Amino acid sequence: MSLDTNDDPDDGWEGGLDEALPYVDIFMPNEREAQKAARFDDLETAVQKLAVIVPLVVVKLGSEGAMAQRGTESFRSP
Numbered sequence: 001m002s003l004d005t006n007d008d009p010d011d012g013w014e015g016g017l018d019e020a021l022p023y024v025d026i027f028m029p030n031e032r033e034a035q036k037a038a039r040f041d042d043l044e045t046a047v048q049k050l051a052v053i054v055p056l057v058v059v060k061l062g063s064e065g066a067m068a069q070r071g072t073e074s075f076r077s078p
Helices: 017-023 031-038 043-053
Strands: 056-060 066-070 073-077
Touching (some): 031 043
Antiparallel strands (some): 056 066
16 A cells, blocks of 8 residues: 655644554655654654655655655665
8 A cells, every 4th residue: 555645734743644654555755744754854864764664665855856765775766
């Protein structure tokens, strides 16, 4: 199962995401959503934390492309 989140305009991030992530195979947040979901301001740290829970994390970086983390492997694409 894949999950592409929407932003939480209230910035609460308490809508059950933590409970759902262990059941997700591919998580596809944008940069801000990844940082908020992981509760880290540093994107690299946030993605590493999420990759412990979800087998594949793909972060959309807008005009900078995307990055992905699978276990300890990380990838970037413009």
